[in-house]
Amino acid sequence: MPGVEEIKNNLISKLRYSLCLDLKDATHADIFNALALTIRDFQLDSFFATKHYQKEAKSKRLYYLSMEFLLGQSLRNNLMNLGLYPAAHQALNELGFDFEDITAEEPDAALGNGGLGRLAACFIDSMATLDIAASGHGIKYEYGLFKQSIQHGRQVEQPDDWHSTHSPWLIDHHSQLMLIPIGGHIEESEDIDGNYNPMWMDWRVIVGVPHDYFVTGYGGKTVNKLRLYSAAASDSFDVHIFNRGDYLRAVSQKIASENISKILYPADEIQSGKELRLTQEYFLVACTLRDIFQEFTDKSDDITALPDAVAIQLNDTHPALAIVEMMRILVDEHRLDWDAAWDITQKTCAFTNHTLMPEALETWPVTLFEKLLPRHLQIIYEINHRFLADVAEKWPDRPELLASLSLFEERGEKKIRMAHLAIVGSHKVNGVAKLHSELIKQDLVPNFYFISPEKFTNQTNGVTPRRWIQQANTQLATFLTRQLGAGWVTDLDKLQRLKKLANDSGVVEEIQSIKLHNKQALCRLIASRQGIKVDPLAMFDSQVKRIHEYKRQLLNVLHVIHLYLGIVESGNTLIQPKVHLFSGKAAPGYAMAKLIIQLINEVARTVNNDPRTKGQLSVLFLEDYKVSLAEHIIPATDLSEQISTAGTEASGTSNMKFSMNGALTIGTMDGANIEIRDAVGAENFYLFGATAAEINTHRATGSHNQIYHSNPVIRETVDALVSGRFNLDKSLFQPIYRMLTEGDHYCHLLDFDSYRLAQHQVLTDFSQPQQWHQKALLNIAGMGSFSSDRTIKGYASEIWGITC
Numbered sequence: 001m002p003g004v005e006e007i008k009n010n011l012i013s014k015l016r017y018s019l020c021l022d023l024k025d026a027t028h029a030d031i032f033n034a035l036a037l038t039i040r041d042f043q044l045d046s047f048f049a050t051k052h053y054q055k056e057a058k059s060k061r062l063y064y065l066s067m068e069f070l071l072g073q074s075l076r077n078n079l080m081n082l083g084l085y086p087a088a089h090q091a092l093n094e095l096g097f098d099f100e101d102i103t104a105e106e107p108d109a110a111l112g113n114g115g116l117g118r119l120a121a122c123f124i125d126s127m128a129t130l131d132i133a134a135s136g137h138g139i140k141y142e143y144g145l146f147k148q149s150i151q152h153g154r155q156v157e158q159p160d161d162w163h164s165t166h167s168p169w170l171i172d173h174h175s176q177l178m179l180i181p182i183g184g185h186i187e188e189s190e191d192i193d194g195n196y197n198p199m200w201m202d203w204r205v206i207v208g209v210p211h212d213y214f215v216t217g218y219g220g221k222t223v224n225k226l227r228l229y230s231a232a233a234s235d236s237f238d239v240h241i242f243n244r245g246d247y248l249r250a251v252s253q254k255i256a257s258e259n260i261s262k263i264l265y266p267a268d269e270i271q272s273g274k275e276l277r278l279t280q281e282y283f284l285v286a287c288t289l290r291d292i293f294q295e296f297t298d299k300s301d302d303i304t305a306l307p308d309a310v311a312i313q314l315n316d317t318h319p320a321l322a323i324v325e326m327m328r329i330l331v332d333e334h335r336l337d338w339d340a341a342w343d344i345t346q347k348t349c350a351f352t353n354h355t356l357m358p359e360a361l362e363t364w365p366v367t368l369f370e371k372l373l374p375r376h377l378q379i380i381y382e383i384n385h386r387f388l389a390d391v392a393e394k395w396p397d398r399p400e401l402l403a404s405l406s407l408f409e410e411r412g413e414k415k416i417r418m419a420h421l422a423i424v425g426s427h428k429v430n431g432v433a434k435l436h437s438e439l440i441k442q443d444l445v446p447n448f449y450f451i452s453p454e455k456f457t458n459q460t461n462g463v464t465p466r467r468w469i470q471q472a473n474t475q476l477a478t479f480l481t482r483q484l485g486a487g488w489v490t491d492l493d494k495l496q497r498l499k500k501l502a503n504d505s506g507v508v509e510e511i512q513s514i515k516l517h518n519k520q521a522l523c524r525l526i527a528s529r530q531g532i533k534v535d536p537l538a539m540f541d542s543q544v545k546r547i548h549e550y551k552r553q554l555l556n557v558l559h560v561i562h563l564y565l566g567i568v569e570s571g572n573t574l575i576q577p578k579v580h581l582f583s584g585k586a587a588p589g590y591a592m593a594k595l596i597i598q599l600i601n602e603v604a605r606t607v608n609n610d611p612r613t614k615g616q617l618s619v620l621f622l623e624d625y626k627v628s629l630a631e632h633i634i635p636a637t638d639l640s641e642q643i644s645t646a647g648t649e650a651s652g653t654s655n656m657k658f659s660m661n662g663a664l665t666i667g668t669m670d671g672a673n674i675e676i677r678d679a680v681g682a683e684n685f686y687l688f689g690a691t692a693a694e695i696n697t698h699r700a701t702g703s704h705n706q707i708y709h710s711n712p713v714i715r716e717t718v719d720a721l722v723s724g725r726f727n728l729d730k731s732l733f734q735p736i737y738r739m740l741t742e743g744d745h746y747c748h749l750l751d752f753d754s755y756r757l758a759q760h761q762v763l764t765d766f767s768q769p770q771q772w773h774q775k776a777l778l779n780i781a782g783m784g785s786f787s788s789d790r791t792i793k794g795y796a797s798e799i800w801g802i803t804c
């Protein structure tokens with residue numbers, strides 16, 4: 001294990017020989033880069049050792065394919081997992097730098113939108129920690145998720161330059177270029193034996209360049225990699241246009257190729273349908289499968305043994321083309337017969353579904369597909385043909401099954417249903433929380449469940465305690481280690497032992513003072529970023545996540561309006577002072593979500609500038625939500641808002657992060673909230689709202705749109721939106737008003753009263769600090785099973801056939 005001197009010497013040497021800088025001239029950013037390069041060398045030593053032992057052990061390999069990896073910062077996480085945190089801290093101090101100043105220089109790697117991408121990041125941490133031979137595969141976007149600023153109350157998007165070209169964590173492998181064909185057409189032909197042998201002709205080539213980011217498991221034994229591909233143009237291809245003298249066309253082709261990895265699509269839970277997006281998905285899949293086949297054929301020449309050596313996990317349908325690309329490689333390149341190829345593919349692939357909402361389900365027009373991937377389209381037709389023939393044979397009396405199961409949507413423009421492709425090509429299909437997995441079977445694809453019930457399973461999401469407790473909440477981590485020993489970091493079930501301390505008032509007071517410490521730190525951050533002073537003794541109520549109608553930030557802000565009207569119109573006083581924190585980004589094209597951001601900001605301005613609310617109520621919208629900001633907000637929160645319309649949030653993961661950091665939840669019967677409530681105890685969770693089944697009934701009858709007329713408290717609150725109180729332009733929030741009163745799919749007003757009562761109970765309870773923090777302790781104590789280590793063990797044993 002390297003000591004302080006070694007880190008110092010290596011850092012100075014990196015400054016000098018890799019960055020060409022003298023210590024005395026180095027900025028904080030330079031020191032960050034030099035320290036990161038120093039740490040990466042230690043990771044690399046373990047990486048080679050890992051490669052060696054995984055090869056000796058002939059470990060089955062897991063490939064995790066995801067269009068998003070929301071990594072955030074890496075320095076502190078790597079230092080902790082390698083066990084170098086104290087030494088690096090001291091090394092920086094001895095060189096005259098403050099550790100916090102240096103770590104704050106690291107830009108977040110925001111290669112994801114929200115929960116789905118952050119899940120992938122937690123999973124690669126857990127796979128390395130559990131010593132699984134695994135790699136993540138994604139795209140090295142030049143621009144990650146946009147940076148958000150708020151100007152005049154509105155979201156403004158700016159490009160996110162996360163220094164992708166010179167990140168100290170990435171190693172480029174320009175010697176391992178991959179050639180990916182795209183476009184062209186099919187010529188029907190036969191091989192010498194007279195077998196059908198279609199030829200994919202006149203494609204152009206995209207070049208894939210792999211970049212490796214190293215993932216250190218806790219304890220530093222296993223270092224796996226996350227491989228991110230960037231796209232480049234092929235020189236040889238350009239030459240042929242160059243030779244025709246068409247210089248400008250050659251250059252524009254080159255730019256078109258490079259554009260493939262230029263930018264992350266910022267629409268979360270909404271499908272974009274853009275050609276470039278389909279190209280990105282194919283690009284990821286094609287590069288990854290070249291790596292998989294290369295690594296496998298290096299070890300074995302029996303391709304039929306592939307499923308014994310390899311497992312592929314598809315994070316949502318975005319990489320579902322892996323199924324088709326695998327068939328193409330096996331049939332066209334390895335010359336396997338169809339049935340053998342299909343058997344290998346199905347046994348290797350597994351699919352995680354992340355959504356129940358129709359607007360998020362991926363489909364692609366056949367015409368677009370044919371233009372980009374003519375051979376893949378042929379293969380999908382063949383898969384569908386054989387699949388439907390099989391269904392027709394097994395259920396001859398159920399002809400209606402065929403249209404509902406088909407990989408093609410025939411109504412309107414003909415489209416490929418990516419979820420159907422993913423289900424048919426996989427041996428397992430999982431949801432991400434118990435409720436979600438049930439709804440997949442009952443509502444989303446009931447006919448698939450009918451024909452293949454054995455495929456469907458659940459793996460409830462989890463989050464890594466290394467980042468979300470140990471790194472984000474160092475005081476809580478120290479407390480846990482003192483109470484439980486250091487083992488909790490990799491065995492989070494140990495948290496259960498805290499239960500017996502719940503009646504120890506000294507322990508409960510300690511939980512309270514840890515929370516206060518974190519709140520004070522957040523207050524400093526808020527003061528420095530937004531210039532607003534907030535009282536750390538107030539209750540901190542946070543809703544931080546993507547802005548989406550289904551997540552119902554609008555319900556939260558309506559309740560804030562209700563409290564505000566109570567103070568200014570009825571002269572009420574809140575039992576306890578409250579700070580409402582909001583943070584999150586809206587997809588740039590999602591008008592309603594952007595209007596909700598504007599409403600929150602206008603309400604915040606009005607409430608905060610009104611002297612009558614002083615010392616009682618304040619509202620803050622924190623700009624540019626991202627992982628590093630989440631790490632500050634979550635440990636400082638008293639109340640976690642998890643208030644999605646029941647049946648819409650597949651799992652949620654911020655609900656887990658909050659609860660394991662001692663926030664109490666106000667939440668609906670949705671996603672993993674249900675399991676969290678069971679785990680921490682119903683008396684330590686504020687449940688409200690309609691169940692998924694009730695929501696369905698209300699939607700069917702339209703009754704939720706009548707509530708405005710029958711409930712005066714609700715009417716007063718909703719009318720305030722168009723009263724000019726929050727913006728002189730009374731028509732500004734009219735679209736929200738109309739949505740709530742006329743056609744609200746997310747049933748905000750239906751749950752309003754129940755939410756208001758639960759909020760009232762929260763405030764009453766918060767005025768009893770001893771009881772409140774006892775509940776907080778019991779939340780922490782109950783959260784052991786929401787470690788992503790538990791989730792990954794479930795995938796490994798039930799889906800991948802990997803023991804750990």
Ligand SMILES: *Cc1c(COP(=O)(O)O)cnc(C)c1O
Pocket residue numbers: 113114115116118544545546625626627630651652653654655657
């Ligand atoms: C955990 C996390 C999310 C997911 O939050 P949900 O409330 O589960 O949607 C999104 N963004 C960031 C930065 C996160 O850390």
